[in-house]
Amino acid sequence: MSRFPVVGQSRQQRGWRLRFSLAVHFPARVVVYRFMAEVVRPAVVAVAAQLRDKGVDVVSRF
Structure with a gap:
């Protein structure tokens, strides 16, 4: 299924097709x-870093 709209496709048709494509793509x-x-x-x-510059005690665990 292409993410590019077919000529004559309505916005509503493209919307559900895009949502469907995103829902089944992992x-x-x-x-x-x-x-x-x-x-x-x-x-x-x-x-x-920005928060530390403002004096906030920050611990990031990534």
Whole structure:
């Protein structure tokens, strides 16, 4: 199933098709771990650093 709308497809039709596609797509464990390492962890570290700069005692366990 393509994520690109077919010519003449209504917004409602694209909506349910996209929701269905997202509901049945489960990323592989390695993809999830890579996302956590490359996106989530740096974000947590950055937020923790900002909070520390404001004087908040922060402990992040990642």
